[in-house]
Amino acid sequence: MAGKHQNKNDFFGQVYEVTKLIPWGSVTSYGAIARYLGTGKSARTVGWALNASHSGGEFVPAHRVVNRNGLLSGKLHFGNSTTMQQLLENEGIHVEDDRVVDFIEKFWDPSLELR
DNA sequence: ATTCTGACAGCAA
DNA sequence: TTTGCTGCCAGAA
Helix, strand or coil, X not given: CCCCCCCCCCHHHHHHHHHXXXXXXXXXXHHHHHHHCCCCCCHHHHHHHHHCCCCCCXXXXXXXXXXXXXXXXXXXXXXXXXHHHHHHHCCCCCEECCEECCHHHHECCHHHHCC
């Protein structure tokens, strides 16, 4: 195998696995994913991983990951600066001023839901 | 091996 | 409340 890229053993791969488990219509945060993976202080690296998720052949719903305030901090990393918001709106997640409305209600915490 | 970076988060003013 | 600074971690150069 070859690939030295994104295996489930790698941190990046683990980030992708968790991200894929985020339910349609829900969102979570970089920090929540980091804590679920056991490295609670590597939230920044989670963002780094999602940045590279485009290279993967599989679909990774990176748009469902926002920062702890519900802010679409990664929207500039999607093709168009409005792509991330549109993807969320398509799932019934309302976004206003780059922030997820009803963030608390839409929030999905892997540490609590998964197990 | 060493240095730099960032789609974060927490805390102090 | 908003702004700014600091710590942290895994990768990339």
